Amino acid sequence: xQFNYDHKCFGCGEQNPGGLKLKFVQEGDIFSTIxxxxxxxxxxxxxxxxxxxxxxxxxxxxxxxxxxxxxxxxSRLEVRFRKKIxxxxxxxxxxxxxxxxxxxxxxxxxxxxxxxxxxAEAKGRFMLIKGGxxx
Numbered sequence: 001x002q003f004n005y006d007h008k009c010f011g012c013g014e015q016n017p018g019g020l021k022l023k024f025v026q027e028g029d030i031f032s033t034i035x036x037x038x039x040x041x042x043x044x045x046x047x048x049x050x051x052x053x054x055x056x057x058x059x060x061x062x063x064x065x066x067x068x069x070x071x072x073x074x075s076r077l078e079v080r081f082r083k084k085i086x087x088x089x090x091x092x093x094x095x096x097x098x099x100x101x102x103x104x105x106x107x108x109x110x111x112x113x114x115x116x117x118x119x120a121e122a123k124g125r126f127m128l129i130k131g132g133x134x135x
Contacts (some may be wrong), residue, residue: 011059022056024063031063032094037087048085053111057122060095061107065126072105076125083119090114103128 007015012022022033035056043049058074065072085091095109104127111120 009059011055011062020052020056020059022059024060026063026067030094030096031060031067032092033060034090034092036090037085039087042087046086048087048091050079050081053081053085053120054079054122056091056093057095057109057111057120058124060093061109061122061124061126064095064097064107065105065128068100068105068128071129072126073129074124075104075127077122078124079120079122081120083113083117085111085113085119091119 007013008019010016010019012024013019014021020035022035024031024033033056037048037052041049041052054077057079058077061074062072091114092112093109094112095107097105098108099106104125107124107126109122109124110118113119
């Protein structure tokens with residue numbers, strides 16, 4: 001199976017006019033992005049919608065899979081919210097691989113407010129798909 005990335009991912013796709021347009025950097029084994037959510041992504045007034053937070057976690061974790069030269073899908077995503085995440089303020093999302101066994105990859109992630117406080121954390125399990133860039 002061959003996958004052709006079309007750059008239309010909702011999270012990071014450059015070709016998706018309605019997407020989040022996330023940009024990622026890699027520092028060692030950690031992938032991160034700084035996301036400044038606009039007001040259109042709020043749930044309660046001034047607070048980022050939890051579904052968007054979960055989406056950014058998912059996309060940040062997916063970067064770890066891409067770095068393996070593989071494709072994968074999210075089979076489990078658990079998010080724990082600790083503080084409200086404001087809109088219009090920069091939030092740093094980070095993700096790293098915790099364990100890989102066969103076709104299963106466990107990844108953890110966190111969202112950090114601009115004052116350094118932990119706002120939310122996530123654990124994800126991804127299933128690799130045959131047909132990644134090196135298989």
